[in-house]
Each structure stands twice: as C-alpha cells, then as structure tokens.
Amino acid sequence: MKKLIAASAIALLIAGHAAASSINIAHSAAAPLALKVDGQAVLPQVPPFHSNGILYVPALALKEFYPIQLQWNNVLKQLTLTTGWDTKVLTPGSSSIQVRYTQTDGSYQDSLEATVILKAGHVYIPADSLNSLTGATTELESGGTRVVITPGSLSTTVRVPAEPLVVAGGHAKVKLYAALKDGNTYKGFILEVNGKKHSFDWTVDRDFSNPPQLFYADVDSDGKPEVTVVFTLGTGTSLVVQEVHVVKPEQWKELSVPAAEQAASAVVSSSISLDKKDVLLKLELKGATPSKVTIRIPDRAEDGLKYFGKTAGIGAVTYYSVKDGKLLADTSLMVGMTESMGTLKLEYKAGTAGLELGSIIFEPHDSTQQFVEK
Known part of the structure; x- marks a missing residue:
C-alpha cells in the first residue's frame, strides 16, 4: 500500500512539473518582444510581434530615429507619414502605400513587404519595410526576444550607439560616440574616458x-594624458582636409590648437621667380630652427608665373597624428594648380593657452629632392 501511495505521489509530482513546464513554455512563447533603437530600449507599451510568419514593429518606432510626423485619420482609417520631401499614406489591411512629393509635383503607388496591421489602437508595419521607408535595418536578436533597429544614413537619434565610432589604440576605455546623426552629418559627439562621458x-x-x-597621450607634457580627436572633413584630387581637437578629460576642457596650415603660414615665407629656363622657389622657415630652401624646377619657365603664381600654397593636404607623446601635422607645400613640392612637418608643444607650434621643417618629395639646391 505504501508503495502504491509513493508511486502515486511521484506520478503527481512528475505531472505537476510537466504542467508547470508547459505553462512556462507557453508563457515564454507568448511573452512580448522588446524593441531597441540605436542600442536603447523604447516603446515597451507597443511591442513588436509576429503574424503569419511576418515580424511587425509599431509605426511609432519611426519617430524614435527618423525626421517624420505621423497623423491618424480616424474617418478613413489611414496613417499618413510626412517628411520634408514626401507623404506616404498607409491603410491597415493593405500593403499598398500612396506616395506624394511635397516639394515637387508628382505621386506614385508603392507597396510594403506585407499588409499593415491595426492592433489595440496602434498601427504596425512589416519590419522589413523599415529599410525602404527610412534606410534602417531591423534584426531579431539571437534568442528571439529583442528586435533591434539600426538607423540608416538619415537619422535624428540622440542616443549613444551601443558601439563607439572609434576606440583609442592601446586604450580600450577611451571611446568616441556619435551623439546626433542628421542625414550625412554628425552633429555632436560623446567622448568617454575611463567610464566617464x-x-x-x-x-x-x-x-x-x-x-x-x-x-590618448600626454601631448602637452603636463604628466597627464589628453584625448586627441582627428576628423577628416573632406578629400579629393590633391586635397585632404582634417580637423583636430585636444581635450583634457579631467575638466573636459578643449585646448586651443592652431590649424596646421595657419601655424605653417605664420612662419613660412616663399617666393617664386623665373631664372632663364627654370623656375626658382625660395622658402624661408622661421622658428626654433630657422632654415632656407631653394628649389630649382628645370625647364618650366615657359609655363610662366601666371601658372606658378608668385608664392607657394600651403595646406591643401593636411594630416594630423600623435606619436611618442607629440601632436604632429604634415601639410603640403604646392606650386601651380596641384604640383606638390614637399611636406611641411610640424610638431606642437604646450603654450600659454593650449598648444602652439614648436618646430617646423620642410621635407621634399623623393621626386623633387633632386631639385633642391645644396
């Protein structure tokens, strides 16, 4: 009898565990998905869901990262998406959308990847359609519990992305994030140093x-490392424009740094003249180690000063770097339209209000070294 009671108890215990397990599985399957935009959880009250194998996200998610306005017409049961360049009309129960330009005449009919759904007073759109609507990408994370939206090139998100734009070499705790993305422009950045932002x-x-x-290096020789950020503002044929920022992270104070072309132009003078068949370029570099350089460009006098000009150009191509605790800059010295004679190499040092030019030298190219007069 005791064996029968024990067996019955074990059977009930097993059945109880099985029942509880089924409930947990069912609850887990029905648990709402979480939504993340640019690494941050949003809109928990309107979670994504699956319907007929299609992943849907709330249309409200568009306002989290995209320059758009949403307007619901309760009479026509339609949602209008308005941007600065067009309007799109979505109708629940249909995948068709009507697109009309706002800055020019014209309209056309388009379609989403699946039908639009109206659920609990909110409009949902197929997740795959976010790319065609906004350029964003949507991904269901491994485990199937979170939907992640990564905005495209046009985005107004002000959140800190989960991944930094860049991490300082050898210093994993020094990071740079984009704070605001507006079209093809970064408007604002967040600097992180040792956990502080x-x-x-x-x-x-x-x-x-x-x-x-x-x-991340001590570029002003005060015994404490600074953060140096270098942005490339533009590139082209014989053109590279960079911008440098140096920040003391203890006070988040940005130090004054003269642009390489300005610092070089203040201490370098030049003259171009014709000498029989040749063109003479004379340079005079002032500063801690003054020097003079003469470059004779053979058989080019026929091009004339109208082509070469009377002085050399400085700064068309500029690169910044940090090496051995020094902020360095290489900026080009050119004649004519795009003929580079060599590079002005700058080294910065601590000044009264930030950094200032410490030294400058001229280094001819391999191709122009032969023209330098001894």
Whole structure:
C-alpha cells in the first residue's frame, strides 16, 4: 500500500512539473518582444510581434530615429507619414502605400513587404519595410526576444550607439560616440574616458571611408594624458582636409590648437621667380630652427608665373597624428594648380593657452629632392 501511495505521489509530482513546464513554455512563447533603437530600449507599451510568419514593429518606432510626423485619420482609417520631401499614406489591411512629393509635383503607388496591421489602437508595419521607408535595418536578436533597429544614413537619434565610432589604440576605455546623426552629418559627439562621458558639439560629415581617429597621450607634457580627436572633413584630387581637437578629460576642457596650415603660414615665407629656363622657389622657415630652401624646377619657365603664381600654397593636404607623446601635422607645400613640392612637418608643444607650434621643417618629395639646391 505504501508503495502504491509513493508511486502515486511521484506520478503527481512528475505531472505537476510537466504542467508547470508547459505553462512556462507557453508563457515564454507568448511573452512580448522588446524593441531597441540605436542600442536603447523604447516603446515597451507597443511591442513588436509576429503574424503569419511576418515580424511587425509599431509605426511609432519611426519617430524614435527618423525626421517624420505621423497623423491618424480616424474617418478613413489611414496613417499618413510626412517628411520634408514626401507623404506616404498607409491603410491597415493593405500593403499598398500612396506616395506624394511635397516639394515637387508628382505621386506614385508603392507597396510594403506585407499588409499593415491595426492592433489595440496602434498601427504596425512589416519590419522589413523599415529599410525602404527610412534606410534602417531591423534584426531579431539571437534568442528571439529583442528586435533591434539600426538607423540608416538619415537619422535624428540622440542616443549613444551601443558601439563607439572609434576606440583609442592601446586604450580600450577611451571611446568616441556619435551623439546626433542628421542625414550625412554628425552633429555632436560623446567622448568617454575611463567610464566617464562628456558631450561636444563638433559637427562633421559622415565619411565612412575616413572614420575619426582617436589618440590618448600626454601631448602637452603636463604628466597627464589628453584625448586627441582627428576628423577628416573632406578629400579629393590633391586635397585632404582634417580637423583636430585636444581635450583634457579631467575638466573636459578643449585646448586651443592652431590649424596646421595657419601655424605653417605664420612662419613660412616663399617666393617664386623665373631664372632663364627654370623656375626658382625660395622658402624661408622661421622658428626654433630657422632654415632656407631653394628649389630649382628645370625647364618650366615657359609655363610662366601666371601658372606658378608668385608664392607657394600651403595646406591643401593636411594630416594630423600623435606619436611618442607629440601632436604632429604634415601639410603640403604646392606650386601651380596641384604640383606638390614637399611636406611641411610640424610638431606642437604646450603654450600659454593650449598648444602652439614648436618646430617646423620642410621635407621634399623623393621626386623633387633632386631639385633642391645644396
């Protein structure tokens, strides 16, 4: 009898565990998905869901990262999406959308990847349609509990992305984030040093082929490392424009740094003249180690001063870097339209109000070294 009671108890216990397990599984399957935009959880009251194998996200999610207005017409049961360049009309129960330009005449009919759904007073759209609507990408994270939206090139998100734009080499705790993305422009950045963060209103183009550079070194020789940020503002034929920022993270104070072309122009003078068949370029560099350089360009006098000009140009191509605790800059010295004679190499040092030019030398190219007069 005791064996029968014990067996019955075990059977009930097993059945109880099985029942509880089924409830947990069912609850887990029905648990709402979480939504993240640019690394931050949003809109918990209107979670994404699956319907007929299609992942849906709330249309409200568009306002979290995109320059758009949403307007619901309760009579026509339609949702209008308005941007600065067009309007799109969505109708629940249909995948068709009517697109009308706002700045020019014209309209056309388009369609989403699946039908629009109206659920509990909120409009939901297929997650895959976010890319065609806004350029964003949508991903269901492994485990299937979170839907992640990553905005495209046009975004107004002011959140800190989960991943930094750049991490300083050898210093994993020094990071740079984009604070605001507006079209093809970064408007504002967040600098993180050893877990502490601060915002800066630097504005640069989003050049994916030339990402920001980040250095962490004591460039003003005060015994404490500074953060140096280098942005590439533009590139082209015989053109590279960079911008440098140096920050003391203890006070989040940005130090004054003269641009390389300005610092070089203040201490370098030049003259161009014709000498029979040749062109003479004379340079005089002032500063801690003054020097003079004469470059004789053979058989080019016929091009004349109208082409070469009377002085050399400085700064068409500029690169900044940090090496051995020094902020360095290389900026070009050119004649004519795009003929580079060599590089002015600058080294910065601590000054009264920030950094200032410490030394400068001229280094000819391999191709122009032969023209330098001894």
